[in-house]
Amino acid sequence: MSNQTPIDGVPGDGRSLSITMARLAAIVGDRATSAPGVRSDHGRSEAYHAASPPDVVVFPETTAEVQAIVALCRELNLPIVPFGAGTSLEGNAAALHGGVCLDMGRMNKVIEVHPEDMDVRVQPGVTRKQLNAYLRDTGLFFPIDPGADASIGGMTSTRASGTMAVRYGTMKDNVLSLEVVLPDGRAIRTAQRARKSAAGYDLTRLFTGAEGTLGVITEITLKLHPQPEAISSAVCAFPDLQAAVNTAIALIQSGVPVARVELLDAVMMRGMNLHSKLGLPEVPHLFFEFHGSQAYVGEQAETAQAIAADFGGQGFQWATSPEERSRLWHARENTLYAGLALRPGAKAMITDVCVPISRLAECLDATSADIAESGLIAPVVGHVGDGNFHLLVLIKPDDGEELQRAKAFNDRLIRRAIALEGTCTGEHGVGVGKMDFLPLELGDAVDVMRLLKEAIDPASIMNPGKIFRARPPVEGDAS
Amino acid sequence: MSNQTPIDGVPGDGRSLSITMARLAAIVGDRATSAPGVRSDHGRSEAYHAASPPDVVVFPETTAEVQAIVALCRELNLPIVPFGAGTSLEGNAAALHGGVCLDMGRMNKVIEVHPEDMDVRVQPGVTRKQLNAYLRDTGLFFPIDPGADASIGGMTSTRASGTMAVRYGTMKDNVLSLEVVLPDGRAIRTAQRARKSAAGYDLTRLFTGAEGTLGVITEITLKLHPQPEAISSAVCAFPDLQAAVNTAIALIQSGVPVARVELLDAVMMRGMNLHSKLGLPEVPHLFFEFHGSQAYVGEQAETAQAIAADFGGQGFQWATSPEERSRLWHARENTLYAGLALRPGAKAMITDVCVPISRLAECLDATSADIAESGLIAPVVGHVGDGNFHLLVLIKPDDGEELQRAKAFNDRLIRRAIALEGTCTGEHGVGVGKMDFLPLELGDAVDVMRLLKEAIDPASIMNPGKIFRARPPVEGDAS
Structure with missing residues (x-):
C-alpha cells in the first residue's frame, strides 16, 4: 500500500476503513482517528527514513483496551504498530504496511x-x-x-x-x-x-x-x-582519538565506576563551540561524570586525571558545581544541534555501531579516513566506555546523490564494525535501517529469531517488516 | 523407562543400545559409555530428588562433536541431557527419560x-x-x-x-x-x-x-x-531478622555498592559455631564484604556500621586482613556443612525463594513460624540484598514421613513467596523441583515459554521434562 491510497490500503478481508473505525470506536470511543494530520504525525520519525503513516491511530488508556484492539486487529488481519514518543532512529515505528498505530501516550x-x-x-x-x-x-x-x-x-x-x-x-x-x-x-x-x-x-x-x-x-x-550523594564532572583534551580511547580503557580497568565517559572528536568539538560557546580546543575530548559520596567522587576524578595525564591528556578541568556540570552536559545533550550547526540546513543520518573497546580506536581511525575520502561532514560522539559511537552524517535533505553517498558510508561502517566483532546497532535497534545487516552479523541466529516471531505472532500482525523481513500480514499487495 | 530396564529403555525407533553406541563411537571413539557406574554418577545430584541415570554418557571435546551427537539424537529421537559439574539442586540434569547425557567436562x-x-x-x-x-x-x-x-x-x-x-x-x-x-x-x-x-x-x-x-x-x-584494589569484610549481630533486613535495605538505599551482604539466622549461626568454631553469638547476623580502593572500602564499612547501629546491630567487627576475611567467608561457604552439623546423618533439602526485599522480613517471620509448627530443623542463609534466601531443611534420608513434611513445608514456602510478589526460584532454576509452581507464579506466560520450546525443539529431544512438562520424545512408555 502506498501513502497515496490510505483507505484502499486498510487490509483485512476487504472490510472498509469505516467498518474498522466503527469497531475501534466501540472499544475506545473517539480515541481512534484516521485524520490525515494525525496519521502523518505518526508516520514520521527523527531519522532520514521515508515516512510511512498508519491508516488509523488509536490512543488506548488501559491494558483492557489494548487487548480488545489487538484482538480486533487479529480478527481483521490488520498490522499493529506500537508508538511511544516518536524518537526512534531506525524507522522502528514506521507503519510500513499501514494498519493501526497504537499511540501509547495516554x-x-x-x-x-x-x-x-x-x-x-x-x-x-x-x-x-x-x-x-x-x-x-x-x-x-x-x-x-x-x-x-x-x-x-x-x-x-x-x-x-x-x-x-x-x-x-x-x-x-x-x-x-x-x-x-x-x-x-x-x-x-x-x-x-x-x-x-x-x-x-x-x-x-x-x-x-x-x-x-x-x-x-x-x-x-x-x-x-x-540518587548519588555527590556528582562531579570533568573534561579533558587529547592529542588524538587513540589517547582518549586508551584513557577510557585504563579508567574502567582501574575499577573506577565512571558514570559517564563520552568521546567527542575534533569536528564535534567545533560544532559544540559553535552551538554552545564552550570555548574548548577543537581536538578530541572526553567528558566524564562521577557519582558517589563526596569523598569518593573526588577520588574518582583524581584517578581519572592521573590516567588521562599518562596518555597525554591536557587541560583536565573538574567541575562539581551544578551550574558548571550542567553547562558541560547540556552541551553534550545538544550534540545533534551542535552537529547541525556545522552545516546549516542539513539533516543528520545518525549511525550506531558498537565494537569491543579494544578495537574502538582502530574502528574510529578507519572511519575517519573513510569520511575524508567520502567528502562527508560527520562529527563523532561516542559512549566510549561501551565501545558504542555515533556519527552524525550531515546531509542536505534534497540531495539524492549525497544521501546515497552517506548510505554507502554507513554500509561500510557497519561492515567494518561487524568485522571487528562489533554490532550493527549498539542502542537504536534494527527497525528497517539495520534489517539487512542482521544476518551478516548473526548468521543462522536470525533464523531462530524468526522461529520465535512465527511462534508468538503466527499471523505477523505485530509491527511487521521490522527486525527482519517478516512476511506481510496482507494477502495481496503490501508494497 | 525405569532404572531397572536401561537397555530396553533406550528410545528411538526400536534401535538397540548397541546400534546407538556404534553410531556414537563413530563420532567420539571410546568417549561414549553405557557403563553402569558412569551412568549412575550422571543420574545423581546434590539434591533430594530421586536419581535418574541416562542410558549413555558421552564426553564430547569439540563443538563439531556436539553437533554430530545432537544430529544423531535427533535422527534416533533420543533425549539429550547436557551435564556440567553435577552441582544443580532441582534435578536440572536428571535424565528423566533416559537418553544421552552430554558430559561437558572435557x-x-x-x-x-x-x-x-x-x-x-x-x-x-x-x-x-x-x-x-x-x-x-x-x-x-x-x-x-x-x-x-x-x-x-x-x-x-x-x-x-x-x-x-x-x-x-x-x-x-x-x-x-x-x-x-x-x-x-x-x-x-x-x-x-x-x-x-x-x-x-x-x-x-x-x-x-x-x-x-x-x-x-x-x-x-x-x-x-x-579485581578490587582492596577488600574488607564485616560481621554484625542483630536482635532479630527484621533489624538485619532493615539494615540491608538502608545500606543499599544509601548507595554503598556492597559486594556481599549475607543473612544468617540464629539456627544457622549455631551450626556455623559447631562446624567452623566461629564463636559468635547465636542470633541473626549479617556478613558484609566491600570492594574498592583502600579509602573507599573503609568509607563503605563505616557507613555500614553506622546504619547497623541505627537498627540495633551489635558487635560490628571489621576485618581487612586476608586471614580474617577468609575465616569468615570460609565459614559462610560451608553453610551446608554447618547446617548438617546440626543434625548428623541428615540430608539437606535446599529451598530457594526470592521476594522483593520490602517483603523479606514478613516472609522470613511467617516461615520461621511455619518451621516451628512443622517440627523441622531448617537453618536460614540469605542473599539478603536480593531478597533471596535458602533454608536447609535437614531430613533423615530414609524417613519418608519427614520427607513429605519437608516437601509440604517447601510447598507452603513457595506459595507464600509467590503471594508476596516473589519467585519460586531465585537462582537454582526450575528443573523438576519447581515445575508445578511455574504456572502458579507466571500464569499464561508459561504458555509462551512452551511455544518457544516447541518452535526451537519440535521433537522435544533437549532435556525433556524440565521447566515444564514437555511431551516426552518417545512415542511409547517413558514412565
Whole structure:
C-alpha cells in the first residue's frame, strides 16, 4: 500500500476503513482517528527514513483496551504498530504496511513506586524525564539516558541505553518485569517483582528489544538507583582519538565506576563551540561524570586525571558545581544541534555501531579516513566506555546523490564494525535501517529469531517488516 | 523407562543400545559409555530428588562433536541431557527419560581472555574456580559465586547467581554471548563480542537459564570485572531478622555498592559455631564484604556500621586482613556443612525463594513460624540484598514421613513467596523441583515459554521434562 491510497490500503478481508473505525470506536470511543494530520504525525520519525503513516491511530488508556484492539486487529488481519514518543532512529515505528498505530501516550501513569525495593511500575507512555521528575523526592532515580525524552515503552522496545549505560547498564539490565499483550489478545506478566529469578525462560529480556514485533508492552517495572550523594564532572583534551580511547580503557580497568565517559572528536568539538560557546580546543575530548559520596567522587576524578595525564591528556578541568556540570552536559545533550550547526540546513543520518573497546580506536581511525575520502561532514560522539559511537552524517535533505553517498558510508561502517566483532546497532535497534545487516552479523541466529516471531505472532500482525523481513500480514499487495 | 530396564529403555525407533553406541563411537571413539557406574554418577545430584541415570554418557571435546551427537539424537529421537559439574539442586540434569547425557567436562578450555575488553571466552566445562585461577594474573576476575564449584555452562544454563549478585549481577548480566548447538545440529552464536547491542531478539538471555531445554551451550563469552584494589569484610549481630533486613535495605538505599551482604539466622549461626568454631553469638547476623580502593572500602564499612547501629546491630567487627576475611567467608561457604552439623546423618533439602526485599522480613517471620509448627530443623542463609534466601531443611534420608513434611513445608514456602510478589526460584532454576509452581507464579506466560520450546525443539529431544512438562520424545512408555 502506498501513502497515496490510505483507505484502499486498510487490509483485512476487504472490510472498509469505516467498518474498522466503527469497531475501534466501540472499544475506545473517539480515541481512534484516521485524520490525515494525525496519521502523518505518526508516520514520521527523527531519522532520514521515508515516512510511512498508519491508516488509523488509536490512543488506548488501559491494558483492557489494548487487548480488545489487538484482538480486533487479529480478527481483521490488520498490522499493529506500537508508538511511544516518536524518537526512534531506525524507522522502528514506521507503519510500513499501514494498519493501526497504537499511540501509547495516554498510558502515561506512574503506577507505584516501592522505595525500599528501589523499583517502580509505570505505563509505557511515561517518558524518562517525566519519571525522574516524579521520583525527585524519593531519593531514587532512573539512569538510562538515550538523549531524547523517549517513552519508557519505546526505550524498552528498542533496548535503549545512552550515556550512563557504562555504569548502570542498558534497558536490558533495568527492566524487572513487563506486562505484555500478546498477538492473541491475552495479557501476560513476564516476571514477578523479585529482584532476580531463575524461573523459566527470560521472557522479560525477550520482549525487551523486540521492537513491538512480539506484542504490545502495557506496563514496565523498572529498577531504580539511589540518587548519588555527590556528582562531579570533568573534561579533558587529547592529542588524538587513540589517547582518549586508551584513557577510557585504563579508567574502567582501574575499577573506577565512571558514570559517564563520552568521546567527542575534533569536528564535534567545533560544532559544540559553535552551538554552545564552550570555548574548548577543537581536538578530541572526553567528558566524564562521577557519582558517589563526596569523598569518593573526588577520588574518582583524581584517578581519572592521573590516567588521562599518562596518555597525554591536557587541560583536565573538574567541575562539581551544578551550574558548571550542567553547562558541560547540556552541551553534550545538544550534540545533534551542535552537529547541525556545522552545516546549516542539513539533516543528520545518525549511525550506531558498537565494537569491543579494544578495537574502538582502530574502528574510529578507519572511519575517519573513510569520511575524508567520502567528502562527508560527520562529527563523532561516542559512549566510549561501551565501545558504542555515533556519527552524525550531515546531509542536505534534497540531495539524492549525497544521501546515497552517506548510505554507502554507513554500509561500510557497519561492515567494518561487524568485522571487528562489533554490532550493527549498539542502542537504536534494527527497525528497517539495520534489517539487512542482521544476518551478516548473526548468521543462522536470525533464523531462530524468526522461529520465535512465527511462534508468538503466527499471523505477523505485530509491527511487521521490522527486525527482519517478516512476511506481510496482507494477502495481496503490501508494497 | 525405569532404572531397572536401561537397555530396553533406550528410545528411538526400536534401535538397540548397541546400534546407538556404534553410531556414537563413530563420532567420539571410546568417549561414549553405557557403563553402569558412569551412568549412575550422571543420574545423581546434590539434591533430594530421586536419581535418574541416562542410558549413555558421552564426553564430547569439540563443538563439531556436539553437533554430530545432537544430529544423531535427533535422527534416533533420543533425549539429550547436557551435564556440567553435577552441582544443580532441582534435578536440572536428571535424565528423566533416559537418553544421552552430554558430559561437558572435557570441554574445559579457557579459549581467550581480552584484558582491555574485560571479557573471556570459555568452553562450558570450565568451572568458576578454574576460571578465576586462570585469571589471577590479569587483574580481572569473574564474580559469580553460587557456592559450589559449578561449571560455567551449568551456571549459564540455570541463570546462577549467589553471594555477589547484589553487586555484580547474575549470569544474565555477565554473559555477553553464547555459542549454542540447536536441536537440529546447527551451531549459532547469539551475539557479537561488543559490550552491548540492540540487534534483534536477545537470544543470549533466552538460552541463559533455559536449562538445556533449547540447545547445548558449547561456548560462553563472559564479562569480567577488575579485581578490587582492596577488600574488607564485616560481621554484625542483630536482635532479630527484621533489624538485619532493615539494615540491608538502608545500606543499599544509601548507595554503598556492597559486594556481599549475607543473612544468617540464629539456627544457622549455631551450626556455623559447631562446624567452623566461629564463636559468635547465636542470633541473626549479617556478613558484609566491600570492594574498592583502600579509602573507599573503609568509607563503605563505616557507613555500614553506622546504619547497623541505627537498627540495633551489635558487635560490628571489621576485618581487612586476608586471614580474617577468609575465616569468615570460609565459614559462610560451608553453610551446608554447618547446617548438617546440626543434625548428623541428615540430608539437606535446599529451598530457594526470592521476594522483593520490602517483603523479606514478613516472609522470613511467617516461615520461621511455619518451621516451628512443622517440627523441622531448617537453618536460614540469605542473599539478603536480593531478597533471596535458602533454608536447609535437614531430613533423615530414609524417613519418608519427614520427607513429605519437608516437601509440604517447601510447598507452603513457595506459595507464600509467590503471594508476596516473589519467585519460586531465585537462582537454582526450575528443573523438576519447581515445575508445578511455574504456572502458579507466571500464569499464561508459561504458555509462551512452551511455544518457544516447541518452535526451537519440535521433537522435544533437549532435556525433556524440565521447566515444564514437555511431551516426552518417545512415542511409547517413558514412565
